[in-house]
Amino acid sequence: MKITLSIIKADIGAIGGHMAPSARLLETVRRHVLETSGDLLLDSYLSYTGDDIALLLTHNRGTGDKAVHQLAWDALMAGTEVARAQGLYGAGQDLVQEAFSANVRGMGPAVAEMEIDERPNEPFLFFAADKTDPGAYNLPLYLAFADPMNTPGLILSQKLAQGFRFVIMDVTHTACDRVIELVAPEELYDIAALLRDPQRYVVESVWSRTSGEQAAVVSTARLRDIAGKHTGKDDPVLLIRTQMHFPSTGELLAPFHVGHFVAGGLRGHTICPSCHAR
Template sequence: MRITLSVLKADIGSVGGHTLPSAAVLAKVKEVVEEAKGSLLLDAYVFHIGDDIVLLLSHTRGVAHPAIHELAWRAFREGTEVAKREGLYGAGQDLLKDAFTGNLHGLGPQVAEMEVEERPSEPFMVLAADKTEPGAFNLPLYLAFADPMYSSGLLLSPELRPGFRFRIMDLAQTERDSYIELDAPERLYDIAALLRDSHRFAIASIWSRKYGEVAAVVSTTRLRNIAGRYVGKDDPVALVRTQKIFPATEEFGPPFALAPFVAGDTRGSHHLPLMPVKANTPASTFFCVPMVCALGFSLKEGRLTGPVDLFADPVWDAVRAKVVEKAQEMRRQGFYGPAMLPMEELEYTGIAERLKELEQEFS
Protein backbone atom coordinates (compact mmCIF):
# COMPACT_ATOMS: atom_id res chain seq x y z
CA MET A 1 0.00 0.00 0.00
CA ARG A 2 1.41 3.37 -1.01
CA ILE A 3 1.24 5.87 1.82
CA THR A 4 2.29 9.51 1.98
CA LEU A 5 3.69 10.96 5.18
CA SER A 6 3.64 14.74 5.45
CA VAL A 7 5.21 16.80 8.23
CA LEU A 8 4.35 20.49 8.24
CA LYS A 9 5.49 22.97 10.89
CA ALA A 10 4.99 26.65 11.67
CA ASP A 11 5.43 29.21 14.43
CA ILE A 12 2.08 30.98 14.68
CA GLY A 13 2.42 32.63 18.08
CA SER A 14 3.70 31.90 21.57
CA VAL A 15 3.25 32.87 25.20
CA GLY A 16 5.52 35.43 26.84
CA GLY A 17 7.96 35.66 23.93
CA HIS A 18 9.51 32.73 22.06
CA THR A 19 8.44 29.92 24.41
CA LEU A 20 5.52 27.67 23.43
CA PRO A 21 2.09 27.93 21.78
CA SER A 22 -0.87 28.40 24.09
CA ALA A 23 -3.24 25.55 24.91
CA ALA A 24 -6.02 27.29 22.97
CA VAL A 25 -3.90 27.66 19.83
CA LEU A 26 -2.86 24.00 19.96
CA ALA A 27 -6.47 22.96 20.53
CA LYS A 28 -7.67 24.90 17.48
CA VAL A 29 -4.98 23.41 15.22
CA LYS A 30 -5.79 19.90 16.47
CA GLU A 31 -9.50 20.50 15.93
CA VAL A 32 -9.00 21.41 12.26
CA VAL A 33 -6.76 18.37 11.68
CA GLU A 34 -9.03 15.94 13.52
CA GLU A 35 -11.99 16.94 11.35
CA ALA A 36 -10.11 15.67 8.28
CA LYS A 37 -9.37 12.20 9.68
CA GLY A 38 -11.34 9.48 7.97
CA SER A 39 -11.89 11.56 4.83
CA LEU A 40 -8.84 13.46 3.61
CA LEU A 41 -6.47 11.86 6.13
CA LEU A 42 -5.86 8.32 7.28
CA ASP A 43 -4.31 9.49 10.54
CA ALA A 44 -2.61 12.46 12.17
CA TYR A 45 -0.63 13.57 15.18
CA VAL A 46 -0.04 17.13 16.42
CA PHE A 47 2.69 18.28 18.83
CA HIS A 48 5.05 21.20 19.37
CA ILE A 49 8.77 21.83 19.74
CA GLY A 50 9.47 25.17 21.39
CA ASP A 51 7.02 27.64 19.85
CA ASP A 52 6.60 25.66 16.60
CA ILE A 53 3.52 23.50 15.99
CA VAL A 54 4.14 20.28 14.05
CA LEU A 55 1.56 18.32 12.03
CA LEU A 56 2.25 14.70 11.08
CA LEU A 57 -0.31 13.57 8.49
CA SER A 58 -0.71 10.20 6.77
CA HIS A 59 -2.76 9.91 3.59
CA THR A 60 -2.83 8.50 0.05
CA ARG A 61 -2.81 11.79 -1.90
CA GLY A 62 0.91 11.87 -2.73
CA VAL A 63 3.58 14.49 -2.09
CA ALA A 64 2.70 18.20 -2.40
CA HIS A 65 -1.03 17.53 -2.80
CA PRO A 66 -2.97 20.82 -2.74
CA ALA A 67 -5.74 19.50 -0.47
CA ILE A 68 -3.24 18.31 2.17
CA HIS A 69 -1.28 21.56 2.09
CA GLU A 70 -4.49 23.58 2.19
CA LEU A 71 -5.59 21.67 5.29
CA ALA A 72 -2.31 22.53 7.04
CA TRP A 73 -2.59 26.15 5.89
CA ARG A 74 -6.13 26.38 7.28
CA ALA A 75 -5.06 24.83 10.59
CA PHE A 76 -2.23 27.33 10.92
CA ARG A 77 -4.40 30.28 9.85
CA GLU A 78 -7.20 29.44 12.28
CA GLY A 79 -4.61 28.90 15.01
CA THR A 80 -3.15 32.30 14.17
CA GLU A 81 -6.53 33.97 14.71
CA VAL A 82 -6.66 32.46 18.21
CA ALA A 83 -3.09 33.63 18.84
CA LYS A 84 -4.04 37.17 17.82
CA ARG A 85 -7.08 37.18 20.14
CA GLU A 86 -4.82 36.07 22.99
CA GLY A 87 -2.16 38.65 22.17
CA LEU A 88 0.53 36.00 21.68
CA TYR A 89 3.97 37.05 20.53
CA GLY A 90 4.71 36.61 16.82
CA ALA A 91 1.16 35.60 15.89
CA GLY A 92 1.27 34.17 12.36
CA GLN A 93 5.04 34.77 12.18
CA ASP A 94 5.77 31.93 9.75
CA LEU A 95 2.82 32.62 7.45
CA LEU A 96 4.44 34.95 4.94
CA LYS A 97 1.50 35.29 2.54
CA ASP A 98 -2.14 36.20 2.99
CA ALA A 99 -3.60 33.55 0.71
CA PHE A 100 -3.00 29.89 -0.03
CA THR A 101 -1.60 29.32 -3.53
CA GLY A 102 -1.87 25.53 -3.85
CA ASN A 103 1.35 24.57 -2.07
CA LEU A 104 2.95 25.54 1.24
CA HIS A 105 6.43 25.76 -0.29
CA GLY A 106 7.30 29.43 -0.37
CA LEU A 107 4.56 30.42 2.08
CA GLY A 108 6.70 30.05 5.22
CA PRO A 109 5.91 26.74 6.96
CA GLN A 110 8.50 23.96 6.89
CA VAL A 111 7.51 20.87 4.87
CA ALA A 112 8.99 17.36 4.66
CA GLU A 113 7.09 14.65 2.76
CA MET A 114 7.70 11.17 1.43
CA GLU A 115 5.60 8.63 -0.44
CA VAL A 116 6.48 5.01 0.37
CA GLU A 117 5.35 1.49 -0.41
CA GLU A 118 4.51 0.52 3.14
CA ARG A 119 6.60 -2.38 4.47
CA PRO A 120 4.98 -5.11 6.65
CA SER A 121 6.60 -3.27 9.54
CA GLU A 122 7.19 0.42 8.82
CA PRO A 123 9.00 2.20 11.69
CA PHE A 124 9.98 5.81 11.19
CA MET A 125 11.01 8.92 13.09
CA VAL A 126 9.87 12.53 12.99
CA LEU A 127 12.63 15.01 13.78
CA ALA A 128 11.65 18.60 14.58
CA ALA A 129 13.97 21.45 15.54
CA ASP A 130 13.48 24.96 16.83
CA LYS A 131 15.75 28.02 17.00
CA THR A 132 18.17 26.80 14.36
CA GLU A 133 19.11 26.67 10.68
CA PRO A 134 18.00 24.37 7.79
CA GLY A 135 21.35 22.51 7.84
CA ALA A 136 21.12 21.61 11.53
CA PHE A 137 20.59 17.90 10.73
CA ASN A 138 23.59 17.70 8.39
CA LEU A 139 26.06 16.13 10.81
CA PRO A 140 23.73 13.71 12.66
CA LEU A 141 22.29 12.32 9.41
CA TYR A 142 25.72 12.11 7.78
CA LEU A 143 27.02 10.08 10.74
CA ALA A 144 23.96 7.81 10.85
CA PHE A 145 23.93 7.06 7.10
CA ALA A 146 27.61 7.22 6.18
CA ASP A 147 29.93 6.69 9.16
CA PRO A 148 30.43 3.14 10.55
CA MET A 149 31.98 4.64 13.69
CA TYR A 150 28.44 5.72 14.60
CA SER A 151 26.26 3.45 12.47
CA SER A 152 27.58 -0.10 12.84
CA GLY A 153 24.91 -1.40 10.47
CA LEU A 154 27.00 -0.06 7.60
CA LEU A 155 29.49 -2.83 8.45
CA LEU A 156 27.16 -5.50 9.83
CA SER A 157 24.13 -5.40 7.53
CA PRO A 158 24.27 -6.57 3.87
CA GLU A 159 21.28 -4.29 3.16
CA LEU A 160 23.19 -1.19 4.29
CA ARG A 161 26.66 -2.05 2.97
CA PRO A 162 26.11 -0.65 -0.58
CA GLY A 163 25.60 2.76 1.03
CA PHE A 164 23.25 5.68 0.52
CA ARG A 165 22.77 8.50 -1.97
CA PHE A 166 22.71 12.03 -0.53
CA ARG A 167 20.71 14.76 -2.25
CA ILE A 168 22.07 18.11 -1.08
CA MET A 169 20.56 21.54 -1.67
CA ASP A 170 22.47 24.78 -2.24
CA LEU A 171 20.61 27.27 -0.03
CA ALA A 172 22.32 30.26 -1.63
CA GLN A 173 20.51 29.71 -4.93
CA THR A 174 17.46 31.92 -4.49
CA GLU A 175 16.24 31.98 -8.10
CA ARG A 176 15.47 28.23 -8.17
CA ASP A 177 16.13 25.06 -6.19
CA SER A 178 19.60 23.68 -6.91
CA TYR A 179 20.66 20.13 -5.93
CA ILE A 180 23.58 17.72 -6.24
CA GLU A 181 23.42 13.94 -5.71
CA LEU A 182 26.47 12.17 -4.26
CA ASP A 183 26.95 8.50 -3.34
CA ALA A 184 28.46 7.30 -0.06
CA PRO A 185 30.97 5.87 0.50
CA GLU A 186 32.64 6.69 -2.87
CA ARG A 187 31.99 10.46 -2.65
CA LEU A 188 32.30 10.68 1.12
CA TYR A 189 34.86 13.49 1.09
CA ASP A 190 32.78 15.52 -1.33
CA ILE A 191 29.68 15.04 0.85
CA ALA A 192 31.67 16.16 3.90
CA ALA A 193 33.03 19.19 2.04
CA LEU A 194 29.48 20.40 1.41
CA LEU A 195 27.75 19.44 4.65
CA ARG A 196 30.41 21.07 6.83
CA ASP A 197 28.96 24.42 5.71
CA SER A 198 25.49 24.15 7.23
CA HIS A 199 24.80 27.82 6.44
CA ARG A 200 25.11 27.16 2.71
CA PHE A 201 24.28 23.47 2.08
CA ALA A 202 21.66 21.17 3.59
CA ILE A 203 20.59 17.56 3.11
CA ALA A 204 17.31 17.45 1.19
CA SER A 205 16.90 13.66 1.07
CA ILE A 206 18.77 10.36 1.44
CA TRP A 207 18.12 7.19 -0.57
CA SER A 208 19.06 3.52 -0.31
CA ARG A 209 21.32 2.73 -3.24
CA LYS A 210 20.59 -1.00 -3.14
CA TYR A 211 16.80 -0.74 -3.08
CA GLY A 212 16.14 2.75 -4.49
CA GLU A 213 13.94 3.50 -1.47
CA VAL A 214 13.76 6.91 0.16
CA ALA A 215 15.35 6.83 3.62
CA ALA A 216 15.00 10.42 4.81
CA VAL A 217 13.60 13.76 3.72
CA VAL A 218 14.41 17.13 5.29
CA SER A 219 12.77 20.51 4.90
CA THR A 220 15.32 22.81 3.29
CA THR A 221 13.45 26.10 2.86
CA ARG A 222 15.32 29.21 3.96
CA LEU A 223 12.78 31.73 5.28
CA ARG A 224 15.10 34.70 4.88
CA ASN A 225 15.41 34.03 1.16
CA ILE A 226 11.63 33.88 0.84
CA ALA A 227 10.72 36.88 2.96
CA GLY A 228 13.74 39.06 2.20
CA ARG A 229 13.95 39.91 5.91
CA TYR A 230 14.41 38.22 9.27
CA VAL A 231 11.32 36.21 10.22
CA GLY A 232 12.87 33.67 12.59
CA LYS A 233 15.30 30.86 11.99
CA ASP A 234 14.36 28.04 9.66
CA ASP A 235 13.80 25.27 12.21
CA PRO A 236 13.85 22.16 10.00
CA VAL A 237 11.73 19.02 10.20
CA ALA A 238 12.60 15.59 8.85
CA LEU A 239 11.08 12.16 8.23
CA VAL A 240 13.48 9.24 8.67
CA ARG A 241 12.67 5.57 8.01
CA THR A 242 14.47 3.06 10.24
CA GLN A 243 15.35 -0.65 10.59
CA LYS A 244 15.97 -3.44 8.03
CA ILE A 245 17.29 -1.67 4.90
CA PHE A 246 17.91 1.55 6.88
CA PRO A 247 19.93 2.27 10.04
CA ALA A 248 18.37 1.06 13.28
CA THR A 249 16.48 3.56 15.42
CA GLU A 250 19.13 3.37 18.13
CA GLU A 251 21.91 4.15 15.64
CA PHE A 252 20.59 7.71 15.39
CA GLY A 253 21.11 8.35 19.11
CA PRO A 254 24.92 8.80 19.29
CA PRO A 255 25.05 11.29 16.37
CA PHE A 256 22.49 13.53 18.10
CA ALA A 257 24.26 13.09 21.44
CA LEU A 258 27.21 14.97 19.89
CA ALA A 259 25.04 18.12 19.97
CA PRO A 260 26.90 19.90 17.16
CA PHE A 261 27.17 23.67 17.22
CA VAL A 262 24.58 25.17 14.88
CA ALA A 263 23.38 28.63 13.94
CA GLY A 264 20.32 30.17 15.54
CA ASP A 265 19.60 31.01 19.19
CA THR A 266 18.59 34.49 20.31
CA ARG A 267 17.84 36.80 17.36
CA GLY A 268 18.93 33.98 15.04
CA SER A 269 22.48 35.30 15.11
CA HIS A 270 24.66 33.02 17.24
CA HIS A 271 26.13 29.53 17.56
CA LEU A 272 25.06 27.09 20.28
CA PRO A 273 24.84 23.28 20.48
CA LEU A 274 21.75 21.47 19.22
CA MET A 275 20.14 20.04 22.36
CA PRO A 276 18.04 16.82 22.19
CA VAL A 277 14.84 17.41 24.19
CA LYS A 278 11.48 15.76 24.76
CA ALA A 279 8.63 16.69 22.44
CA ASN A 280 6.37 19.50 23.69
CA THR A 281 9.29 21.21 25.45
CA PRO A 282 9.17 25.04 25.64
CA ALA A 283 12.01 26.96 24.05
CA SER A 284 14.85 27.54 26.50
CA THR A 285 15.20 30.86 28.27
CA PHE A 286 18.95 30.25 28.18
CA PHE A 287 19.58 32.26 25.04
CA CYS A 288 17.12 30.12 23.05
CA VAL A 289 19.34 27.02 22.91
CA PRO A 290 18.63 25.22 19.60
CA MET A 291 16.49 22.16 20.26
CA VAL A 292 15.58 18.95 18.46
CA CYS A 293 13.01 16.31 19.39
CA ALA A 294 12.54 12.84 17.89
CA LEU A 295 9.31 10.85 17.92
CA GLY A 296 9.14 7.22 16.82
CA PHE A 297 6.06 5.75 15.14
CA SER A 298 4.96 2.52 13.53
CA LEU A 299 2.75 2.62 10.44
CA LYS A 300 0.19 0.04 9.29
CA GLU A 301 -2.16 0.78 6.38
CA GLY A 302 -1.60 4.45 7.04
CA ARG A 303 -2.56 4.25 10.72
CA LEU A 304 -0.07 5.53 13.28
CA THR A 305 0.93 3.66 16.42
CA GLY A 306 2.85 5.72 18.94
CA PRO A 307 4.64 7.90 19.44
CA VAL A 308 7.56 6.93 21.62
CA ASP A 309 9.63 9.93 22.64
CA LEU A 310 13.14 8.90 21.58
CA PHE A 311 14.89 11.58 23.65
CA ALA A 312 12.97 10.89 26.86
CA ASP A 313 14.87 7.97 28.41
CA PRO A 314 17.28 8.70 31.32
CA VAL A 315 20.49 8.55 29.25
CA TRP A 316 19.48 11.81 27.56
CA ASP A 317 19.43 13.66 30.91
CA ALA A 318 23.20 13.13 31.13
CA VAL A 319 23.59 14.25 27.51
CA ARG A 320 21.58 17.40 28.16
CA ALA A 321 23.73 18.25 31.19
CA LYS A 322 26.85 18.13 29.01
CA VAL A 323 25.15 20.17 26.31
CA VAL A 324 24.38 22.86 28.90
CA GLU A 325 28.08 23.04 29.81
CA LYS A 326 28.97 23.28 26.13
CA ALA A 327 26.43 26.07 25.62
CA GLN A 328 27.60 28.01 28.66
CA GLU A 329 31.20 27.95 27.48
CA MET A 330 30.19 29.38 24.12
CA ARG A 331 28.01 32.08 25.66
CA ARG A 332 30.88 33.21 27.90
CA GLN A 333 32.51 34.34 24.67
CA GLY A 334 29.64 36.77 24.14
CA PHE A 335 29.79 38.59 20.79
CA TYR A 336 33.31 37.54 19.93
CA GLY A 337 34.48 35.17 17.18
CA PRO A 338 32.44 32.03 16.48
CA ALA A 339 30.00 32.75 19.32
CA MET A 340 28.21 35.17 16.97
CA LEU A 341 27.51 34.35 13.33
CA PRO A 342 29.65 35.85 10.55
CA MET A 343 28.43 39.14 9.13
CA GLU A 344 26.72 37.64 6.07
CA GLU A 345 24.69 35.27 8.26
CA LEU A 346 23.46 37.75 10.88
CA GLU A 347 19.68 37.96 10.87
CA TYR A 348 19.63 41.48 12.31
CA THR A 349 21.25 44.40 10.48
CA GLY A 350 22.32 46.54 13.46
CA ILE A 351 26.03 45.68 13.23
CA ALA A 352 26.17 46.18 9.46
CA GLU A 353 24.53 49.58 9.79
CA ARG A 354 26.90 50.55 12.59
CA LEU A 355 29.93 49.53 10.52
CA LYS A 356 28.77 51.71 7.62
CA GLU A 357 28.62 54.67 9.99
CA LEU A 358 32.08 53.86 11.42
CA GLU A 359 33.58 53.63 7.92
CA GLN A 360 33.09 57.37 7.60
CA GLU A 361 35.34 57.95 10.60
CA PHE A 362 38.32 56.01 9.24
CA SER A 363 41.17 58.07 7.82
Protein backbone atom coordinates in the same frame (compact mmCIF):
# COMPACT_ATOMS: atom_id res chain seq x y z
CA MET B 1 0.60 0.32 -0.64
CA LYS B 2 1.81 3.85 -1.30
CA ILE B 3 1.50 6.15 1.66
CA THR B 4 2.55 9.77 2.11
CA LEU B 5 4.00 11.22 5.30
CA SER B 6 3.64 15.00 5.40
CA ILE B 7 5.02 17.31 8.06
CA ILE B 8 3.89 20.91 7.86
CA LYS B 9 5.29 23.14 10.58
CA ALA B 10 5.05 26.82 11.52
CA ASP B 11 5.46 29.28 14.36
CA ILE B 12 2.09 31.00 14.63
CA GLY B 13 2.44 32.46 18.11
CA ALA B 14 3.80 31.64 21.53
CA ILE B 15 3.53 32.50 25.21
CA GLY B 16 6.41 34.02 27.13
CA GLY B 17 8.16 35.30 24.00
CA HIS B 18 9.32 32.70 21.49
CA MET B 19 8.76 29.83 23.92
CA ALA B 20 5.74 27.57 23.38
CA PRO B 21 2.23 27.68 21.89
CA SER B 22 -0.74 28.08 24.21
CA ALA B 23 -2.98 25.14 25.07
CA ARG B 24 -5.94 26.78 23.31
CA LEU B 25 -3.93 27.37 20.13
CA LEU B 26 -2.89 23.72 20.02
CA GLU B 27 -6.43 22.54 20.70
CA THR B 28 -7.81 24.79 17.96
CA VAL B 29 -5.39 23.48 15.34
CA ARG B 30 -5.89 19.86 16.42
CA ARG B 31 -9.68 20.17 16.36
CA HIS B 32 -9.66 21.95 13.00
CA VAL B 33 -7.78 19.03 11.43
CA LEU B 34 -10.00 16.41 13.05
CA GLU B 35 -13.28 18.14 12.22
CA THR B 36 -12.56 19.23 8.65
CA SER B 37 -10.35 16.46 7.23
CA GLY B 38 -13.21 14.07 6.35
CA ASP B 39 -11.66 11.07 4.61
CA LEU B 40 -8.64 13.06 3.38
CA LEU B 41 -6.24 11.66 5.97
CA LEU B 42 -5.33 8.27 7.37
CA ASP B 43 -4.09 9.79 10.62
CA SER B 44 -2.76 12.99 12.12
CA TYR B 45 -0.57 14.03 15.03
CA LEU B 46 0.11 17.51 16.35
CA SER B 47 3.24 18.32 18.33
CA TYR B 48 5.33 21.35 19.17
CA THR B 49 9.00 22.09 19.67
CA GLY B 50 9.67 25.48 21.21
CA ASP B 51 7.36 27.96 19.48
CA ASP B 52 6.84 25.77 16.40
CA ILE B 53 3.83 23.55 15.97
CA ALA B 54 4.09 20.62 13.58
CA LEU B 55 1.30 18.68 11.89
CA LEU B 56 2.28 15.13 10.95
CA LEU B 57 -0.30 13.90 8.45
CA THR B 58 -0.52 10.49 6.75
CA HIS B 59 -2.56 10.01 3.56
CA ASN B 60 -2.60 8.41 0.10
CA ARG B 61 -2.54 11.58 -2.00
CA GLY B 62 1.19 12.03 -2.71
CA THR B 63 3.53 14.91 -1.88
CA GLY B 64 2.51 18.54 -2.43
CA ASP B 65 -1.17 17.63 -2.51
CA LYS B 66 -3.33 20.74 -2.71
CA ALA B 67 -6.15 19.47 -0.49
CA VAL B 68 -3.81 18.24 2.26
CA HIS B 69 -1.81 21.46 2.20
CA GLN B 70 -5.01 23.54 2.20
CA LEU B 71 -6.21 21.66 5.27
CA ALA B 72 -2.92 22.35 7.09
CA TRP B 73 -2.94 26.02 6.01
CA ASP B 74 -6.51 26.53 7.19
CA ALA B 75 -5.68 24.86 10.52
CA LEU B 76 -2.69 27.15 10.96
CA MET B 77 -4.84 30.18 10.09
CA ALA B 78 -7.42 29.10 12.67
CA GLY B 79 -4.61 28.80 15.23
CA THR B 80 -3.34 32.24 14.24
CA GLU B 81 -6.73 33.77 15.03
CA VAL B 82 -6.50 32.33 18.52
CA ALA B 83 -2.92 33.57 18.85
CA ARG B 84 -4.04 37.10 17.93
CA ALA B 85 -7.02 36.98 20.29
CA GLN B 86 -4.83 35.78 23.15
CA GLY B 87 -2.10 38.32 22.42
CA LEU B 88 0.54 35.65 21.84
CA TYR B 89 3.98 36.70 20.77
CA GLY B 90 4.65 36.57 17.02
CA ALA B 91 1.05 35.67 16.11
CA GLY B 92 0.98 34.30 12.56
CA GLN B 93 4.70 34.93 12.23
CA ASP B 94 5.55 32.18 9.75
CA LEU B 95 2.50 32.59 7.51
CA VAL B 96 4.10 35.09 5.17
CA GLN B 97 1.51 34.96 2.37
CA GLU B 98 -2.03 36.24 2.63
CA ALA B 99 -3.96 33.63 0.66
CA PHE B 100 -3.47 29.95 -0.09
CA SER B 101 -2.71 28.98 -3.69
CA ALA B 102 -1.51 25.50 -4.70
CA ASN B 103 0.43 24.31 -1.65
CA VAL B 104 2.16 25.77 1.39
CA ARG B 105 5.67 25.65 -0.10
CA GLY B 106 6.91 29.20 -0.38
CA MET B 107 4.18 30.47 1.94
CA GLY B 108 6.18 30.23 5.17
CA PRO B 109 5.58 26.85 6.81
CA ALA B 110 8.38 24.28 6.71
CA VAL B 111 7.48 21.17 4.73
CA ALA B 112 9.01 17.69 4.74
CA GLU B 113 7.19 14.95 2.83
CA MET B 114 7.86 11.44 1.58
CA GLU B 115 5.74 9.14 -0.54
CA ILE B 116 6.77 5.56 0.24
CA ASP B 117 5.78 1.95 -0.23
CA GLU B 118 4.65 1.17 3.29
CA ARG B 119 6.35 -1.87 4.79
CA PRO B 120 4.33 -4.36 6.88
CA ASN B 121 5.50 -2.34 9.84
CA GLU B 122 6.86 1.07 9.04
CA PRO B 123 8.98 2.53 11.85
CA PHE B 124 10.08 6.11 11.33
CA LEU B 125 11.43 8.98 13.40
CA PHE B 126 10.32 12.59 13.34
CA PHE B 127 12.73 15.26 14.56
CA ALA B 128 12.00 18.95 15.04
CA ALA B 129 14.46 21.66 16.06
CA ASP B 130 13.75 25.22 17.15
CA LYS B 131 15.91 28.33 16.75
CA THR B 132 18.37 26.90 14.29
CA ASP B 133 18.37 26.15 10.56
CA PRO B 134 18.17 23.05 8.32
CA GLY B 135 21.95 22.50 8.36
CA ALA B 136 21.60 21.46 12.00
CA TYR B 137 20.89 17.93 10.76
CA ASN B 138 23.99 17.68 8.54
CA LEU B 139 26.27 16.05 11.08
CA PRO B 140 23.71 13.59 12.56
CA LEU B 141 22.71 12.47 9.05
CA TYR B 142 26.32 12.06 7.95
CA LEU B 143 27.18 10.00 11.02
CA ALA B 144 24.04 7.85 10.81
CA PHE B 145 24.17 7.10 7.07
CA ALA B 146 27.87 7.26 6.20
CA ASP B 147 30.03 6.56 9.26
CA PRO B 148 30.47 2.86 10.18
CA MET B 149 31.96 3.88 13.54
CA ASN B 150 28.49 5.23 14.39
CA THR B 151 26.44 2.77 12.34
CA PRO B 152 27.83 -0.77 12.49
CA GLY B 153 25.02 -1.88 10.17
CA LEU B 154 26.99 -0.33 7.29
CA ILE B 155 29.58 -3.11 7.67
CA LEU B 156 27.39 -5.84 9.18
CA SER B 157 24.18 -5.78 7.12
CA GLN B 158 23.94 -6.68 3.44
CA LYS B 159 20.90 -4.40 3.27
CA LEU B 160 23.06 -1.37 4.13
CA ALA B 161 26.39 -2.42 2.62
CA GLN B 162 25.94 -0.56 -0.69
CA GLY B 163 25.67 2.70 1.21
CA PHE B 164 23.45 5.73 0.70
CA ARG B 165 22.96 8.55 -1.79
CA PHE B 166 22.90 12.05 -0.34
CA VAL B 167 20.93 14.81 -2.06
CA ILE B 168 22.42 18.08 -0.84
CA MET B 169 20.98 21.52 -1.53
CA ASP B 170 22.94 24.77 -1.84
CA VAL B 171 20.50 26.98 0.04
CA THR B 172 22.32 30.19 -0.92
CA HIS B 173 21.00 29.70 -4.46
CA THR B 174 17.65 31.42 -4.18
CA ALA B 175 16.90 31.72 -7.90
CA CYS B 176 16.75 27.95 -8.33
CA ASP B 177 17.23 24.85 -6.24
CA ARG B 178 20.85 23.91 -6.82
CA VAL B 179 21.11 20.26 -5.87
CA ILE B 180 24.21 18.08 -5.61
CA GLU B 181 24.01 14.29 -5.44
CA LEU B 182 26.85 12.33 -3.88
CA VAL B 183 27.14 8.70 -2.84
CA ALA B 184 28.64 7.16 0.28
CA PRO B 185 31.05 5.53 0.82
CA GLU B 186 32.87 6.38 -2.49
CA GLU B 187 32.43 10.17 -2.20
CA LEU B 188 32.67 10.43 1.56
CA TYR B 189 35.21 13.26 1.59
CA ASP B 190 33.16 15.32 -0.87
CA ILE B 191 30.04 14.83 1.24
CA ALA B 192 31.94 15.89 4.36
CA ALA B 193 33.42 18.92 2.59
CA LEU B 194 29.92 20.21 1.80
CA LEU B 195 28.21 19.26 5.04
CA ARG B 196 30.87 21.02 7.12
CA ASP B 197 29.41 24.27 5.71
CA PRO B 198 25.89 23.82 7.13
CA GLN B 199 24.68 27.37 6.46
CA ARG B 200 25.21 26.85 2.75
CA TYR B 201 24.87 23.12 2.10
CA VAL B 202 21.98 21.21 3.61
CA VAL B 203 21.04 17.55 3.32
CA GLU B 204 17.68 17.54 1.56
CA SER B 205 17.16 13.78 1.38
CA VAL B 206 18.94 10.44 1.75
CA TRP B 207 18.28 7.32 -0.35
CA SER B 208 19.19 3.65 -0.01
CA ARG B 209 21.49 2.45 -2.81
CA THR B 210 20.46 -1.14 -2.12
CA SER B 211 16.71 -0.79 -2.53
CA GLY B 212 16.41 2.68 -4.09
CA GLU B 213 13.99 3.67 -1.34
CA GLN B 214 13.95 7.09 0.29
CA ALA B 215 15.38 7.04 3.80
CA ALA B 216 15.14 10.64 4.97
CA VAL B 217 13.81 14.09 4.09
CA VAL B 218 14.61 17.50 5.62
CA SER B 219 12.67 20.73 5.24
CA THR B 220 15.10 22.93 3.35
CA ALA B 221 13.21 26.15 2.64
CA ARG B 222 14.69 29.28 4.12
CA LEU B 223 12.04 31.52 5.55
CA ARG B 224 14.18 34.58 5.08
CA ASP B 225 14.38 33.95 1.35
CA ILE B 226 10.68 33.22 1.08
CA ALA B 227 9.66 36.43 2.76
CA GLY B 228 12.29 38.57 1.04
CA LYS B 229 13.20 39.81 4.51
CA HIS B 230 13.79 38.26 7.84
CA THR B 231 10.66 37.11 9.63
CA GLY B 232 11.81 34.17 11.71
CA LYS B 233 14.11 31.21 11.92
CA ASP B 234 14.23 28.38 9.46
CA ASP B 235 13.52 25.86 12.18
CA PRO B 236 13.83 22.48 10.46
CA VAL B 237 11.97 19.19 10.62
CA LEU B 238 13.35 15.80 9.62
CA LEU B 239 11.67 12.49 8.81
CA ILE B 240 13.73 9.28 8.79
CA ARG B 241 12.66 5.69 8.14
CA THR B 242 14.42 3.10 10.28
CA GLN B 243 15.36 -0.62 10.24
CA MET B 244 15.63 -3.10 7.32
CA HIS B 245 17.31 -1.16 4.46
CA PHE B 246 17.92 1.81 6.75
CA PRO B 247 19.97 2.30 9.93
CA SER B 248 18.37 1.04 13.12
CA THR B 249 16.59 3.42 15.45
CA GLY B 250 19.57 3.30 17.84
CA GLU B 251 22.03 4.03 15.03
CA LEU B 252 19.93 7.05 14.00
CA LEU B 253 19.72 8.38 17.55
CA ALA B 254 23.39 7.77 18.48
CA PRO B 255 24.70 10.90 16.63
CA PHE B 256 22.66 13.08 18.96
CA HIS B 257 25.03 12.16 21.77
CA VAL B 258 27.27 14.74 20.15
CA GLY B 259 26.31 18.28 21.17
CA HIS B 260 27.62 19.83 17.97
CA PHE B 261 27.46 23.54 17.21
CA VAL B 262 24.57 24.69 15.03
CA ALA B 263 23.37 28.07 13.80
CA GLY B 264 21.04 29.93 16.09
CA GLY B 265 21.78 30.81 19.69
CA LEU B 266 18.33 31.85 20.90
CA ARG B 267 18.06 34.88 18.65
CA GLY B 268 15.87 35.36 15.62
CA HIS B 269 18.50 35.75 12.96
CA THR B 270 21.64 34.40 11.44
CA ILE B 271 24.00 36.03 9.00
CA CYS B 272 23.76 35.03 5.34
CA PRO B 273 27.20 33.59 4.41
CA SER B 274 27.10 35.07 0.89
CA CYS B 275 25.66 38.56 1.32
CA HIS B 276 26.15 38.98 5.09
CA ALA B 277 22.58 40.22 5.44
CA ARG B 278 20.85 39.31 8.68
